[in-house]
Amino acid sequence: MNSEPAATPPPVRRSTVFRNWLSLTGLVIVIGSLFSFFFLLLLDALAHFANPYVGILTYLVAPGFLMIGLLVALLGAFLRHRQIIRTSGPLPPLRIDLTRPRDRRLFGFFLAGGVLFLLVAALGSYQTYHFTESVNFCGQACHGVMKPEYVTYLHSPHAKVPCAECHIGKGANWYVRSKLSGTYQVYATLADKYPRPIPTPVKNLRPAQETCEECHWPQKFVGNLERSYNYFLSDETNTPFTVRMLMNVGGGDPTHGPVGGIHWHMNVGNKVEYLASDEARQKIPYVRVTELAQGVVTEFRTPKFTNTVDEASLRTMDCMDCHNRPAHRYQTPNTAVNLAMFLGKIDRGLPLVKSNALHVLTQSYTNDTQALQTIATTLSQRYPNDPRIRSAIGAVQEIYTNNFFPEMKASWKTYPDNIGHKDWPGCFRCHDGLHKTADGKRSIKANDCNACHTILTQGSGAELDQLSPKGQKFKHPGDEVEGGCNDCHTGGL
Ligand code: HEC
Ligand code: HEC
Ligand code: HEC
Ligand code: HEC
Ligand code: HEC
Ligand code: HEC
Known part of the structure; x- marks a missing residue:
């Protein structure tokens, strides 16, 4: 109704497009994730232990949030930009004039910020690359899923060989292939859709020439x-x-x-x-x-x-x-008990101890706790007055934890040697x-x-x-x- 034009409309500054709730939220997320990234990086570098969760947070979660924050900030700016155009017409064209001190300052700020961002991104993706290849990520991050493979691996002659040396090998081609199937595996783990036990043989395992033969010389004469x-x-x-x-x-x-x-x-x-x-x-x-x-x-x-x-x-x-x-050998109850007896961990003087140890190890159990408890009660009932049974029980329980994984239905029965x-x-x-x-x-x-x-x-x-x-x-x-x-x-x- 008022046809009189407003005196001079306040000049719309470009930077105002970021002055909206969405963009501010995004910026808070960006700053927060940058802060956590550096904090976690420091923690990861200083800690004397390897914790897969710190790795996941540092190299996957924090950069993820950084990206989300940036996207939200940009989205807010975009919406605000459209709104400004609708209400006050097009924004004045962007003009950078390095002779103006304010522009020089801003330009310097952007340059420094850009270089810093690239550095962080490079460091982050390098670390992410290494992290997703690490034994920690493969063996521990997914917790229950890879526990059988991880535990048996730790007791194998290859305990110092990273999972990726055998399962991925060298070269970008196999790296990408493994990450594609790996992404599905992460999804399957989160959605609880993975098979129990994990099927064997591995269908797309890389040919031995490109993995085992990197370290072992098949031509060598062993005698x-x-x-x-x-x-x-x-x-x-x-x-x-x-x-x-x-x-x-x-x-x-x-x-x-x-x-x-x-x-x-x-x-x-x-x-x-x-x-x-x-x-x-x-x-x-x-x-x-x-x-x-x-x-x-x-x-x-x-x-x-x-x-x-x-x-x-x-x-x-x-x-x-x-x-x-x-790398993943599930000892049979017979092999494991023979070894423990030979090493004296199970006292050979206990009458029928081989037979009794085999008996408790060949029953089926629903979880570790039930198994360990049943092993202890059954064996102590069979040798009520013999103190030697105490260490034998410990040895049998150890055999159980190293070779049986009821949650994943993994044991010697599922993985032939x-x-x-x-x-x-x-x-x-x-x-x-x-x-x-x-x-x-x-x-x-x-x-x-x-x-x-x-x-x-x-x-x-x-x-x-x-x-x-x-x-x-x-x-x-x-x-x-x-x-x-x-x-x-x-x-x-
Ligand atoms: C020395 C080489 C080697 C290393 C190191 C190794 N693996 Fe394996 N892995 C194998 C072979 C060989 C198989 C069985 C392939 C087959 O029978 O087709 C296998 C099988 C598997 C399977 C399928 C289930 C099974 O037992 O057959 C999973 C899952 C697995 N490995 C995970 C891991 C994880 C996690 C690590 C690291 C903690 C690891 N592997 C380290 C060689 C290796
Ligand atoms: C990164 C190097 C590396 C790779 C890859 C590797 N190994 Fe080994 N392997 C070793 C080392 C180290 C040992 C232990 C040698 C020792 O201490 O005598 C070993 C030991 C062995 C032994 C003897 C084990 C024993 O019980 O005495 C066999 C068999 C073997 N590896 C087979 C394989 C097979 C099969 C593959 C491929 C799936 C493979 N290795 C991949 C490094 C490797
Ligand atoms: C036909 C089955 C067979 C094939 C195929 C085979 N091996 Fe073996 N390998 C054996 C047997 C059996 C032994 C004896 C050790 C044992 O009984 O554990 C052995 C021993 C070894 C050892 C231990 C030698 C030592 O000095 O301690 C290594 C390492 C090894 N093999 C690596 C390989 C590699 C690498 C390949 C593939 C290029 C391969 N083997 C293919 C059956 C095989
Ligand atoms: C008809 C069934 C049968 C066949 C076939 C058989 N065994 Fe046995 N084996 C037994 C019985 C029963 C025992 C005694 C188990 C015990 O007292 O713990 C035994 C014990 C053993 C033992 C010592 C106990 C132990 O801890 O393993 C060995 C080693 C053995 N057999 C190896 C073999 C080999 C190698 C073959 C194939 C050439 C074979 N057996 C074929 C039934 C059989
Ligand atoms: C094709 C080759 C081959 C033939 C034929 C063969 N063996 Fe074996 N045998 C092996 C290998 C390989 C191992 C080693 C397994 C290992 O590394 O634990 C073995 C292991 C054994 C063991 C120790 C088993 C264990 O795992 O505790 C006995 C006992 C044995 N053989 C007896 C026999 C008898 C009896 C015969 C004849 C009926 C026979 N073998 C024929 C390859 C053979
Ligand atoms: C996929 C089938 C297959 C498997 C599994 C297999 N072999 Fe063989 N093996 C053969 C064939 C085929 C020959 C050659 C026979 C011929 O030419 O007469 C052979 C030959 C041999 C020879 C004689 C080599 C020579 O000096 O001429 C030995 C020893 C042997 N195998 C041991 C083993 C042992 C030990 C294992 C288990 C660890 C094993 N084989 C598993 C197929 C196999």
């Missing part, structure tokens, strides 16, 4: 490795039984030693491929060997397998087909005498117990003084047995 296995029987007196053998590991490259033995499979001159009929790669009906120089191909099949072979589902054998538990043949098919997936060439004349070596290892001595007491360099026939404790070892031995026996 024979001596191994002693110390067992106790489940009888009244826990009779000891020992097997000492030479593992004929050998080598795969003629320039480093004779080609042969167990590492023959890694022979640089051959390629061994196989077909597995199950997801876990425990059933192998078809194996093919290609001698690369001559191009000779030899196929081995089990009698039942008459299908044609789908080339796409063949897998080339590598380290992981035998060493599939180099392919290195031997006692508790899982392992080598006998192929070396079972059933895999033959079409004419039936040649089969993959099987029944010769001294083909892969030489039994030097076995038994107990004075029997162990008899060494036979040529190898002895295996004397199974108790009766002669027939059949594959893992038909009877499943970890609890």
